[in-house]
Amino acid sequence: MLEWGGSAWALPYAVRLVFTAFYMSLDSLHAPAAPPIADTDIASLRQRLQEARHVLVLTGAGASAESGVPTFRDAQTGYWAQFSPEEMASEAGFLAHPQRVWDWYQYRRQLISQVLPNAGHVALAQWQACHPDRMTLVTQNVDGLHQRAGSAPVLCLHGNLMENRWLLPPKPCCDARFTEGDAPPQCPGCGNYLRPGVVWFGEALPHAALQQAQDAAKACDLMLVIGTSGHVYPAAGLAHTAARGGAHVVVINPEPTALDGVADICLRAPSAQLLPQLLSAQRSPH
Numbered sequence: 001m002l003e004w005g006g007s008a009w010a011l012p013y014a015v016r017l018v019f020t021a022f023y024m025s026l027d028s029l030h031a032p033a034a035p036p037i038a039d040t041d042i043a044s045l046r047q048r049l050q051e052a053r054h055v056l057v058l059t060g061a062g063a064s065a066e067s068g069v070p071t072f073r074d075a076q077t078g079y080w081a082q083f084s085p086e087e088m089a090s091e092a093g094f095l096a097h098p099q100r101v102w103d104w105y106q107y108r109r110q111l112i113s114q115v116l117p118n119a120g121h122v123a124l125a126q127w128q129a130c131h132p133d134r135m136t137l138v139t140q141n142v143d144g145l146h147q148r149a150g151s152a153p154v155l156c157l158h159g160n161l162m163e164n165r166w167l168l169p170p171k172p173c174c175d176a177r178f179t180e181g182d183a184p185p186q187c188p189g190c191g192n193y194l195r196p197g198v199v200w201f202g203e204a205l206p207h208a209a210l211q212q213a214q215d216a217a218k219a220c221d222l223m224l225v226i227g228t229s230g231h232v233y234p235a236a237g238l239a240h241t242a243a244r245g246g247a248h249v250v251v252i253n254p255e256p257t258a259l260d261g262v263a264d265i266c267l268r269a270p271s272a273q274l275l276p277q278l279l280s281a282q283r284s285p286h
């Protein structure tokens with residue numbers, strides 16, 4: 001697994017999902033209540049959005065929180081709290097306990113099928129539709145809520161929760177229509193497992209999506225980092241790339257994040273409340 005750093009970042013195919021400090025620090029848990037966001041900050045960001053050549057948006061689990069989807073760390077609640085994220089989102093964890101990991105993903109699939117995109121997803125989708133050449137939307141979320149809100153294209157760095165794929169390269173006998181067992185389903189011929197179509201820790205991200213996201217990070221002049229703790233690379237590295245290229249970086253999150261130091265401004269607010277204020281009725285000047 002690669003460590004964070006310039007040389008690692010430069011190896012597109014070799015990039016692996018790396019998490020540096022998995023949990024939010026205790027400081028952030030005890031952070032004082034955030035002051036209200038000044039109207040002038042909102043007005044100035046609306047102006048920047050109006051004028052930006054290209055806006056890169058990176059979203060994380062917090063963007064779906066107000067839809068009722070627990071964030072990745074919060075998803076480990078109740079029965080699931082006894083298991084670490086590494087156990088539930090890694091090939092090693094799956095091989096050690098296939099049924100447990102499968103059941104956890106089935107639980108999340110069921111949950112996501114019952115929720116709707118929120119006002120933040122919708123505001124992003126509408127802005128993207130009005131400014132099709134000026135926004136690249138990149139998400140770490142596997143819940144499909146951006147797409148259901150109407151966003152297209154969406155660069156999904158961590159895959160799609162609603163899809164399955166084979167654990168091992170499929171043989172001719174592997175046909176997803178004919179499996180046996182259901183937790184998880186297996187190929188009756190060779191025993192290969194179906195597994196969720198998400199990127200697990202230690203795995204490569206989809207190359208084309210990552211490349212496009214990195215290109216957008218280099219080219220953008222404004223980046224919105226929404227609802228992510230910023231601990232998981234290479235996604236979090238996009239903010240570093242954008243900042244290095246001179247882009248104005250804005251973090252939108254009610255809590256402190258690992259990317260606050262890279263940001264020009266941190267707006268401490270829930271995204272479904274703030275994004276409609278920022279993005280409503282913006283006409284393209286171009």
Ligand code: OAD
Nearest residue numbers: 060061062065071072073140158199227228229255270271
């Ligand atoms: P996390 O669960 O690490 O962080 C969620 C972030 O959302 C936190 O910073 C919260 O403060 C913030 N948040 C909560 N409610 C919010 C709201 N209403 N509006 C805005 N922000 C809010 O989730 P991610 O950063 O997305 O990977 O985690 C990144 C990746 O780590 C995930 O994609 C997942 C996980 O491992 C895979 O599953 C491959």
